[in-house]
Amino acid sequence: MINYTERIALLMKDVVARTPRLSFIDLNQVIVFARFGRSDAEGAFATCHCLTLPESEPGYFFWKDRETGQLTRRSPWFVTKSPQVKLGTTTINYLISFVLPRFSDQTMAGSRKADLYLQTDPWIAKLDTIVHELYHIDPTATGIRAIENADGKRSYRSHGPLFYENVAEMVQGYLASNPDPSLYEFLKYDFAGLTDMYGGVLGTTFRNFPSFPQRYMETVDLPASDPCVRVEPLKLPSQPVVYTEKDLHVRQFTGDRSRRLTGAA
Numbered sequence: 664m665i666n667y668t669e670r671i672a673l674l675m676k677d678v679v680a681r682t683p684r685l686s687f688i689d690l691n692q693v694i695v696f697a698r699f700g701r702s703d704a705e706g707a708f709a710t711c712h713c714l715t716l717p718e719s720e721p722g723y724f725f726w727k728d729r730e731t732g733q734l735t736r737r738s739p740w741f742v743t744k745s746p747q748v749k750l751g752t753t754t755i756n757y758l759i760s761f762v763l764p765r766f767s768d769q770t771m772a773g774s775r776k777a778d779l780y781l782q783t784d785p786w787i788a789k790l791d792t793i794v795h796e797l798y799h800i801d802p803t804a805t806g807i808r809a810i811e812n813a814d815g816k817r818s819y820r821s822h823g824p825l826f827y828e829n830v831a832e833m834v835q836g837y838l839a840s841n842p843d844p845s846l847y848e849f850l851k852y853d854f855a856g857l858t859d860m861y862g863g864v865l866g867t868t869f870r871n872f873p874s875f876p877q878r879y880m881e882t883v884d885l886p887a888s889d890p891c892v893r894v895e896p897l898k899l900p901s902q903p904v905v906y907t908e909k910d911l912h913v914r915q916f917t918g919d920r921s922r923r924l925t926g927a928a
């Protein structure tokens with residue numbers, strides 16, 4: 664069977680080595696993992712998850728009476744934090760997830776990327792997504808690469824007008840550098856093709872699949888500004904706050920579900 668996330672990680676190494684604008688990335692601090700998502704459903708193909716964002720300012724939720732506007736209930740103070748992910752002694756800064764089978768079934772036709780490429784082999788759309796997610800890694804190590812808005816404020820939400828063009832330039836630059844075709848060959852197959860060819864598709868996941876390391880809330884002990892208001896406890900999901908190599912599982916992805924491989928790490 665093909666380990667899809669491992670193949671992507673190997674390809675990323677070569678892309679980073681051949682792309683000056685990405686050469687600052689230390690892929691030892693990045694984990695590539697798989698999430699499940701159907702090809703016929705709307706949603707992302709891949710996502711870059713940053714683990715280095717600082718703890719948030721303390722905040723709380725509150726409820727108000729609709730008529731009087733009076734505060735009726737509030738939650739305890741809480742902060743949001745990034746979980747820690749460590750492989751041995753290495754702290755992981757970013758996770759990049761790929762959604763299977765959706766990512767592998769992605770094509771160029773009809774996508775907004777098509778306009779940016781002269782050569783429109785359908786599989787180039789997947790290489791574009793891989794470079795796109797790498798480009799989200801922030802060279803100043805403060806989080807997700809920010810763009811400047813017209814008013815000079817940094818914006819983390821949008822990609823900025825040049826983001827997609829820069830990605831397409833890097834993809835074309837990479838392909839022009841004559842990389843070993845065996846590194847990207849697997850991108851030429853859709854999910855059914857991969858399954859035929861390799862007998863199955865595997866991907867790295869976290870033990871709490873379909874969850875994965877995500878920002879979490881933690882209550883903090885601060886005096887209430889209005890002590891008379893009832894405090895409603897927060898229902899916090901119990902997710903690990905520290906992940907290690909023991910939390911990585913290999914799962915087999917089929918077109919409509921995934922299962923853990925027994926005996927696999």
Ligand SMILES: [Zn+2]
Nearest residue numbers: 795796799822
């Ligand atoms: Zn993006």
